[in-house]
Amino acid sequence: MDIILLKDIEKVGDIHEIVSVKPGFARNYLIPNGLAITANATNKGKLDELKAKQEAAAQQYIDAANVEAAKMEGKVLKIGTKAGTSGKIFGSVTSVQIIAALKDQWGVDVERKAVEIPEEVKELGTYKAIVTLHKQVVKEISFEVSQDD
Secondary structure (H helix, E strand, O other), X not given: OEEEEOOOEOOOEOOOOEEEOOHHHXXXXXXXXXXXXXXXXXXXXXXXXXXXXXXXXXXXXXHHHXXXXXXXXXXXXXXXXXXXXXXXXXXXXXXXXXXXXXXXXXXXXXXXXXXXXXXXXXXXXXXXXXXXXXXOEEXXXXXXXXXXX
């Protein structure tokens, strides 16, 4: 059975691709879950219109991510934590703390999976984190871990 994929599906194909799959897989899984539509003449005609709509929506999302990235440009995020006299912090700084600080200080709202800390943060100091706002918009930010009063 020929279908048009509405999303990228691993081991099947990419979005907007016309692929041939077993009829049961298409009828019982792909079509009911909104992952594909049948590749008949009508749907093939609508495919270009569908591509244009989705590309416009994707471009809007990228533009919004670029606006969020511009808010982070050249700034240093401040994170307060409790630390001992030697400068070692109790525990470590996590992506959850960075997300909360991003929202409070810069008004940037990101998901937990979008923040990656390349090194463990166990002492006071300045570190880097990678924030993925979109797969095409990845921003490296600096954050400073300081003693909380």
